[in-house]
Amino acid sequence: MNNLKRRFFDYLISLGLDENLAKYINAFVLLLGLLIIIFLIDFIIKKIILQAFTQLSTRTKTNFDDLLITNKVPRNIAHIIPFIIALEFIPDIFVDFPDFEIMIEKGLQVFAIILILWVVRSLLNTLKDYLKTLPRLKDKPIDSYIQVFMIFAWTVGVFSAIAIMTGIPFINFITGMGAISAVILLVFKDTILGFVASIQVAINDMVRIGDWITFEKYGADGDVIEINLATVKVQNFDKTITTIPPYALISDSFKNWRGMTTSDGRRIKRALLIKQDGVKYLSNEDVEELKKIQLITSYLEHRQADIDTYNSSNEVDKSLLLNGRNLTNLGVFRKYIDSYLNNHSAVNKDMMIMARQLAPTTQGIPLEIYAFSSDKRWANYEYIMSDIFDHLIAALPYFGLEIFELPSNSSFNSK
Template identity: 65%
Template sequence: MMNFRHLLYDYLVSVGLSDTSAKYLNMLLLSIVLLILVFIIDYVIRKVLVNAFNAFAFRSKSNFDNILVKNKVPRNIAHIIPLLIAIEFIPIVFSDFDYIENIIEKGLKVFGIILTLWVVRSVLNTLKDYLKTVDRFKDKPIDSYIQVFMIFAWVIGLFSSFAIVSGISFWRFVTTLGAASAVIILVFRDTIMGFVASIQVSINDMVRIGDWITFEKYGADGDVTEINLATVKVQNFDKTITTIPTYALISDSFKNWRGMSQSGGRRIKRSIILKATSIKYLTNDNIEKLKHIESITTYLSQRQKDINISNTEKNIDKSVLINGRNMTNIGVYRKYLQTYVEQHSAVNKDMTIMVRQLGPTAQGLPLEIYCFSSDKRWENYEYIMSDIFDHALAAVPYFDLEIYELSAGIID
């Protein structure tokens, strides 16, 4: 290239150009030649490298190389060699113009820093996409760590670029910025808080991608789809997207339903409110009538026998029904519901099953069913719960009980 420059210069002088004109035209022609050469080399290397990666990815069983190609890693790497060639030949092309050589050389070095950051980013994106295909890392906040690394990389790249342009050494430039550290911390406050929060979230295993969370403060109720440095994305069940600041996960209270998802069932906890005035003692005739309900026939017979023996031994006057021991319609109904829920095919028998009374209210007496459905999927869970309460509500009249309803007169 050096010999070609001299030959071209001698030729331009020989055709009658002045020394200055010959130098300018020589520089211009050599710049065009170098530019064309760099573009040709870049095109050839890019084609060869990309085709080689595609061929290797096609034969390979791993999908990592496919993701490398998808994120343009070979394409970005291919630009490095032409850049090095350009930097190598710039002093020759602009040997007579030190000022222009200095500017272009600095510009190419800055571009080299940017190109390096592009390569690093594409490699990290490849790593992120690959780890998301690995079961162990699917629910980890990989995005947060990559974003933190890239922020530091861009900051170092920015400082290096300023150092190159200004001619100051990198460490001296960084030291000079030490006085402005308070401003830098203020500018990157949310980023720093998000970084600390994402580490705590990961270490304490508070939230994973795929978890169902409820965050009332931000109106979020759905599945976590992404955890990055600044925000957590939640796809709500109505298909809307809610973004939550990452640091809010450690500063505010939210509900994570992962424990329910990993357990053996999903909790059913709902009450039927019965009219207090419909609650009464059962007579023998009432009991005989209820014995036709097969699931509690044995219970009623045994219970009636025990009560009669107890009342006889104590010489209880049963001419008044309140005396001694008695069965009530709400007690028998509660036992019936307990038996029904225990026998329900969709209820997990290994988890708590309970039918209990809650404290009386102005509306009546709540009778709560507490159990866990074996199927945790939302649609099926709602169906199972509805099926149980359909039956429970329809069974109320058989026990001479009434469900509380607000009368039309009170509404008016």
């Protein structure tokens, strides 16, 4: 390089050019030649490395090498050799311009930091994408940890670049940064809170990617699709996206439906409001009529036999139904609900099944159905629950019962 540089310079002098002008033209031509060589070498090495990685990825079973290519790791690595060549020959090109040489070398050193950060970022993104393909890690907040490493790397890189440009040793520069640490903490407050929250969320297994959560404070009701340092993204069921600060998952209360999705059933908990004036004792004729309902035929026969035996042995005066033991239409209806649920194909028989009477209200007597559907998918769950209540509402008149309903305009129309 020295011989070429001197020879071209001497040639310019021989043409009668001024020495200073010859130095500028010499430096410009040599720099242009170096740039062309660097771009050619970069292009060739990039092709070679990319081809090598592509062939390697076709021969291996793991998809890690495929992800390396997707995240441009080979392309970023290919820039290293041309950079080394540039760093080696720049001093020879600008030997006649020492001040400019120092500035160019500092610029190259800063570029070296940026190149290292590119390589580190592409490697971390590859690692992130690979870890997300592992079944036991795909629901963990991998993005948060990668972002923390990248923030640390960029911070060190920026400080190193400033130290190079100012000529201050890196250790001295970092020591001096302690004076403005309070400002740094203030600037990165949300990042620090997000990082701490991400760790606590992961350790306590509070939220995973794919969980259905309900967070009323932020209007979120849907599936978690991303967890990173800055936000937790929730795709609501109307396909809108809600963002939640990670630390809100720790400081505020929210509902995670994962327990339901991992259980054997989804809870059905809804009440029918029964008009109180329809509740009555059943006469023998009423019982005989209800025996036609096959689900409770056996129950009524055994129950009525027990009641008759008790009333006879105690010489109960049955001229008044209130005396002795009796069946009520509401009680028989509760038994019918229990039998119906136990015979319903979509109800999980291994979990709680109950029809219970709650405290009377001004709207009537709440008769609550408490059971679990075997199918936990939302659309199917709603269909199953609607099917159950469709049937029960239609069955009420057979027991002499009515649903409470506020009067409408048609209620006051004269017939």
